[in-house]
Structure formats: C-alpha cells, structure tokens
Amino acid sequence: xxxxxxxxxxxxxxxxxxxxxxxxxxxxxxxxxxxxxxxxxxxxxxxxxxxxxxxxxxxxxxxxxxxxxxxxxxxxxxxxxxxxxxxxxxxxxxxxxxxxxxxxxxxxxxxxxxxxxxxxxxxxxxxxxxxxxxxxxxxxxxxxxxxxxxxxxxxxxxxxxxxxxxxxxxxxxxxxxxxxxxxxxxxxxxxxxxxxxxxxxxxxxxxxxxxxxxxxxxxxxxxxxxxxxxxxxxxxxxxxxxxxxxxxxxxxxxxxxxxxxxxxxxxxxxxxxxxxxxxxxxxxxxxxxxxxxxxxxxxxxxxxxxxxxxxxxxxxxxxxxxxxxxxxxxxxxxxxxxxxxxxxxxxxxxxxxxxxxxxxxxxxxxxxxxxxxxxxxxxxxxxxxxxxxxxxxxxxxxxxxxxxxxxxxxxx
Numbered sequence: 367x368x369x370x371x372x373x374x375x376x377x378x379x380x381x382x383x384x385x386x387x388x389x390x391x392x393x394x395x396x397x398x399x400x401x402x403x404x405x406x407x408x409x410x411x412x413x414x415x416x417x418x419x420x421x422x423x424x425x426x427x428x429x430x431x432x433x434x435x436x437x438x439x440x441x442x443x444x445x446x447x448x449x450x451x452x453x454x455x456x457x458x459x460x461x462x463x464x465x466x467x468x469x470x471x472x473x474x475x476x477x478x479x480x481x482x483x484x485x486x487x488x489x490x491x492x493x494x495x496x497x498x499x500x501x502x503x504x505x506x507x508x509x510x511x512x513x514x515x516x517x518x519x520x521x522x523x524x525x526x527x528x529x530x531x532x533x534x535x536x537x538x539x540x541x542x543x544x545x546x547x548x549x550x551x552x553x554x555x556x557x558x559x560x561x562x563x564x565x566x567x568x569x570x571x572x573x574x575x576x577x578x579x580x581x582x583x584x585x586x587x588x589x590x591x592x593x594x595x596x597x598x599x600x601x602x603x604x605x606x607x608x609x610x611x612x613x614x615x616x617x618x619x620x621x622x623x624x625x626x627x628x629x630x631x632x633x634x635x636x637x638x639x640x641x642x643x644x645x646x647x648x649x650x651x652x653x654x655x656x657x658x659x660x661x662x663x664x665x666x667x668x669x670x671x672x673x674x675x676x677x678x679x680x681x682x683x684x685x686x687x688x689x690x691x692x693x694x695x696x697x698x699x700x701x702x703x704x705x706x707x708x709x710x711x712x713x714x715x716x717x718x719x720x721x722x723x724x725x726x727x728x729x730x731x732x733x734x735x736x737x738x739x740x741x742x743x744x745x746x747x748x749x750x751x752x753x754x755x756x757x758x759x760x761x762x763x764x765x766x767x768x769x770x771x772x773x774x775x776x777x778x
Contacts, residue, residue, distance in 0.1 A: 372510065376507075397728055398728055398729075398730060399728055399729045399730065399758065399762050399765055399766040399769070400730055400755075400758060400762075401729060401730060401731050401754040401755050401756070401758065401762075401763070401766045402730035402731050402732045402753075402754070402755070403730075403755065404555065404613075404704065404705075404755065405618060405757065406613065406614050406615075406616050406618060406704065406757060407616075407674065407675070407678070407704070407757035407758075408616075409616065409670060409671065409674050411666075411670045412615070412616040412666065412670060412671060413616070415657070415662065415666060416616060416617070416653065419653055419656050419657060419660075420653060422656065423652060423653065423656055428652050428656070429649070429652060429653075431652075432648035432649050432651070432652040433648070433649065435648070436644060436645045437468075437645045437646065437648045437651075438636075438645060439636045439637070439639045439640035439644065439645050439646075440463075440466075440467045440468065440632065440636040440639075441466070441467055441468025441645075441646050441651060442468070442648050442651040442652065442655070443463060444655060445468070445651035445652070445654070445655040446463035446466045446467075446468070447463050448655050448658045448659070449463075449466055449624065449658075450462050450463050450465065450466060452589075452658055452663075453589070453602075453626070456589060456664075457589070457600060457602070459602050459626075461602070461626065464629045464632060465626055465627060465628065465629060465632060466624065466625065466626055466632065467624075467625045467627075467632045467635045467636050467639070468622060468623065468624060468625075468646040468651060469622075469623040469624075469625060469635070469639065469646055470621045470622075470623070470643060470646055470647065471611065471613065471621040471622065471623045472583065472585050472609050472610075472611045472613070472623040473504050473508070473623075474623065475609050475623040475625050475635070476504065476505060476508050476583075476609070477508045478635055478638045478639075479547070479581060479607065479609075479625070479631075479635070480494050480505070480508055480509060480514060480547065480549075481508070481509065481510050481514075482634060482635075482638075483546040483547035483579060484509070484514050484546040484547055485509070485510060485511045485514065485546075486511065487546065490543075490544065491511075491544060492544055492545065492546030492547075493513075493514060493515060493516045493544055493545060493546060494509075494514055494515050494516070494546065494547045494548075494549055494740075495515075495516050495517070495541060495545045495547070495548045495549070495578075496515055496516070496517035496518070496549055496550070496739060496740050497517075497518055497534045497539055497548065497550060497569060498517075498518060498520045498532060498533075498534045498535075498550065498554075498559075498561075499517045499518065499519060499520065499737065499738045499739065499740065499741060499744070500532075500554070500556055500557055500707070500734065500737035500738055500748070500751070501517070501549075501550075501551060501554065501555075501737060501738070501739060502551050502554070502555045502556070502583065502737070503555075503556070503732070503736045503737055505549070505739045506736070506739040515739045515740030516545075516740050517738065517739055517740025517741055518534070518535060518538065518539060519535070519738075519741070519744070519745075519747075520532035520533055520534065520535060521533045521534075521535045524696075525699060528687065528693060528695060528696055528697055529696070529697055529698070529699045530696050530697075530698060530699065530709065531559065531698065531699045532554075532557060532559050532698065533565070534561070534565050534568075534569075536568060539572070541572050541573070541575075541576045541578060545576065545578050546578065547578060547579050547580075547581055548569060548572070548573050548578055548579070548580045548581065549580075549581040549583065550566075550569065550580075550581070550582060550583065551582075551583035551584075551585070551586075552566070552582055552583070552584055552587050552598070552702075553586050553587055553593065553594055553701055553702030553703040554703065555585070555586065555703050555705060555753075556703075556705050556707050556732070556734075556737050556753035557698040557705075557707035558698055558699070558700040558701055558702055558703045558705055558706065558707060559698060559699070559701060560587075560594055560595075560596060560598060560701035560702050562598075563598060563599050566582070566601065570601070570603070570605070570606065573605055573606075574605050579605055579606070579607055579627075579631070580605060580606050580607070581606075581607040581608075581609065582601075582606060582607070582608050582609070583609050584600070584608055584609060584610050585609065585610065585611040585613065585614060586614050586702055586703040586704065587600070587610075587702065588600040589664070589667075590610065590615060590663055590664075590667045591614040591615045591667050591671050591672075592667040592668060592671065592672050593614060593671065593672055593675050593702050593703055593704060594672070594701065594702035595672070595676050595679075595700065595701050595702055596701055596702075602626055604628045605628075606627075607625065607626070607627040607631060608625070608626040608627070609623060609624070609625055609626075610623070610624040610625075610626070611623050611624065612624075612650045612654055614671075614704070615654070615666075615667075615671070616671075617650050617653065617654075620647060620649050620650030620653070621647060621650070622646065622647060622650035622651060622654075675704055675756075675757075678756050678757070678760075678763075679700050679706070679756055681756075681760070681763075682706060682756040682763060682767070683697060683700070683706070685763070685764060685767045686706070686708070686767055686770075686771075689767050689768055689770075689771035690770075690771045690774060690775070691771075692775070692778065694710060694711045694712050694778065695708065695709070695710060695711075695774075696708075696709040696710075696711060697709070704755050704756065704757050705753050705754065705755050705756070706753070706754050706755075706756060707734075707751060707752075707753055708751060708752050708753075708754065709747070709750055709751045710750055710751070710752075710774055710778075711750060712778060713750055713774070713777050713778060714777045714778065715777050716733075716735075716749040716750075717733045717734050717735070717749055717750060717751060717752045718733045718735055718749060720733070720752065720773065720774070720777065721733040721752065723773050723777075724769065724770065724773055727769050727772075727773060728769065729766050729769045729770060731752045731753065731754045731770070732752060732753045732754075733749075733752055734747075734748045734749060734750065734751030734752055734753070735748045735749055737751075737753065754766070754770070
C-alpha cells in the first residue's frame with residue numbers, strides 16, 4: 367500500500383505493538399503464563415462491587431442511557447462534576463468541570479498531548495523531556511514526528527537485601543528552549559519507582575521557570591487506583607497536567623482516561639476528541655460516577671486494591687529471591703504499580719534473547735530495552751533488565767518464577 371509518511375510511521379512494529387501482540391497470543395494459549403502485560407488483577411472484591419454497581423445501573427436505566435447516547439466531546443458532564451467535587455474536597459485544587467476531559471484511555475491522551483506540545487512549532491522543533499528512564503513502553507511511538515523524546519538515564523542507589531532505586535539526576539537535567547513538555551509517571555511503569563515529593567517539587571519549579579507544562583502520568587497512582595506503597599502528596603496547578611485512568615481500578619475494557627489541566631488545554635483536547643472520535647465512551651464514567659455517589663471509590667482503593675497488590679508484591683519478591691538464590695539478581699525497590707523490575711547483573715545473554723528463551727518455555731515477560739524512549743542506545747543496563755507483573759494467580763506466579771529462575775541460572 368502507498369501509505370503517507372504518517373501511515374508509514376504507524377505501520378512499523380513497536381514496543382507497545384509487541385506487548386499487545388504477546389497479550390493476544392498468550393490469551394489464545396491456555397498454558398502460557400502471562401507475566402508480561404499490564405492487565406490488572408481480577409480481585410474478587412472489586413469484581414463483586416463492579417458487578418453489583420453495573421446491575422444497579424442496568425436496573426435504573428443509567429447504563430442503557432450511557433450506551434445509546436453520545437456524551438459531549440469533553441466527556442460525561444455529570445462525571446466531570448463529580449470528579450471536580452472529589453478533587454476539591456480531598457485536595458483543595460479549586461477546579462471545575464472545565465479543568466477535566468475524558469479520553470479513550472490514557473494512551474490516546476498521551477498521543478494528543480505529546481503531539482500538541484512537541485514537534486514542529488513556529489519554525490523550531492520541540493521535544494518531550496523525560497527526566498528519568500526507564501519509562502512507560504507506550505510513550506515511545508506516539509509521536510507523529512520522529513525523535514519526539516529527549517530522555518535521561520537515572521542515577522542508581524544500591525540498597526540492602528538485593529534492592530536498588532532510580533533517582534532523577536538533576537545535576538545533568540536540561541530544560542532548553544526546545545523543550546515543549548516535561549513528562550514523568552508516578553509510580554513508574556516499569557520499575558515501580560515513585561518520585562519523591564521533593565523530586566516532583568523540583569520538576570514543578572523547573573517547568574514553571576521555563577514556561578513548560580509538567581505532565582504527571584498517574585495511571586497507577588493517586589488519588590485512584592492508589593497503587594502506591596508509601597506516602598506521597600498528589601499535586602496540581604495551572605501548569606500541571608495530571609493523567610489518570612480507570613484501567614487499573616479493574617476497568618481496562620472501558621478505555622477511559624482522565625486529564626486534569628488548565629481550561630485552555632482542556633478545550634484544545636476536547637476539540638481534538640471531537641475531530642478524531644466525536645466523544646469518549648460513557649460506560650466507564652457512569653460506573654465510576656456511581657461509586658463516587660456511594661462514596662465507595664476511596665475505600666475500594668485504600669482497603670482492597672492497594673493492600674492486594676502490596677501483599678502480592680511481597681509474595682512475589684520472596685519467591686523470586688528463594689528460587690533464584692543469587693545476589694546478582696537485583697530488584698528495583700517496589701513502591702507502587704503492578705510490576706517488578708528485575709536486573710540480572712552479569713548475564714551472559716541479553717534480556718531480549720532471554721525473553722525469547724522464556725517464551726519458548728511458556729512464560730511471557732517484557733525485555734528491558736523497550737522502556738528507554740529517547741535513548742538511541744540505552745546500553746548494557748537496559749539489556750540486563752526485564753519487567754514482570756505479579757497480578758496472575760498465585761499458582762501461575764509461582765510457576766512462572768520457577769521457569770524464570772531455571773532459565774536465568776543457565777545463562778549466568
């Protein structure tokens with residue numbers, strides 16, 4: 367086919383395509399252990415609440431109404447009002463529905479926002495600055511133009527008990543006239559790293575000093591689904607764009623992202639939605655709006671979702687250390703999200719090859735090289751790491767860890 371430059375760009379194979387293909391392939395193979403994708407866990411208490419809420423909405427007609435009618439291009443207005451009230455009550459942000467827009471999942475929000483602030487602009491070329499990598503695999507290929515990202519490798523703090531932690535290297539961080547947007551995820555997919563309040567404040571000051579927006583991707587973070595294992599302070603101001611998602615609440619299929627920003631950004635984003643897809647979906651918003659009305663959202667996150675992932679994370683780490691039984695396994699300190707980021711120091715093959723070996727053994731993980739957007743050659747560290755989730759059943763998790771340990775030991 368004679369694709370345009372735009373068409374050719376999006377016909378190429380990418381990291382996120384690889385991830386989604388593996389997800390589809392794994393679902394077709396009953397014996398494949400899926401420790402690669404980002405689908406949330408099927409937590410029984412969450413499923414029960416969602417089923418009950420959905421049935422109530424079906425009975426009172428709200429769910430059918432959401433299915434048979436368009437919402438505004440900004441999203442379901444009743445949900446936007448509920449969200450504004452929620453953020454104001456809990457955090458005092460002083461926002462209204464004019465500061466919130468819904469999208470078809472966070473991924474579509476990143477596509478719109480990254481390309482709105484980076485790329486060609488008045489004869490110059492702007493970039494998205496990622497102050498720390500590894501970062502989310504889905505950022506890498508959303509740029510309409512090539513080389514949309516400039517990123518920085520982290521400083522690494524070695525910790526006791528086979529843990530390490532990434533930090534932003536502020537001494538080398540440069541915000542230039544070509545920076546159009548600064549972006550961080552909190553907690554970070556893949557590493558589970560949570561930027562400290564001090565790091566976020568530092569980035570906020572840099573962004574405002576250079577009149578550049580700061581985008582905080584909180585798909586796993588505060589205020590929901592709140593899969594963060596330490597204390598953090600959520601923040602927002604007129605120069606900050608906060609992106610949230612309903613996926614990790616347990617609703618990935620409804621494809622609903624939430625963007626909180628100043629009114630100018632929200633108007634522009636809503637206009638893009640109208641042009642490209644008319645309006646976002648209404649099923650997710652009507653379900654979560656019901657949870658907000660019943661004041662169930664916060665308790666569901668704090669009393670069910672976060673404790674589940676924290677307990678499962680601790681279990682996975684104990685099993686990993688026991689099965690691998692080698693100090694050359696280093697684990698990024700898990701502070702949130704639903705993944706473990708594993709560093710196999712001194713492995714005789716790359717983790718890209720390790721990934722293929724594990725796949726042949728019936729285990730899917732994600733090799734580390736995909737998580738360094740903006741790096742032409744992320745180096746040996748990237749090819750020594752993998753991301754694995756811990757959301758599957760305990761039986762599959764244990765079996766997957768045993769496969770991983772057996773194969774890794776053969777290449778040390």
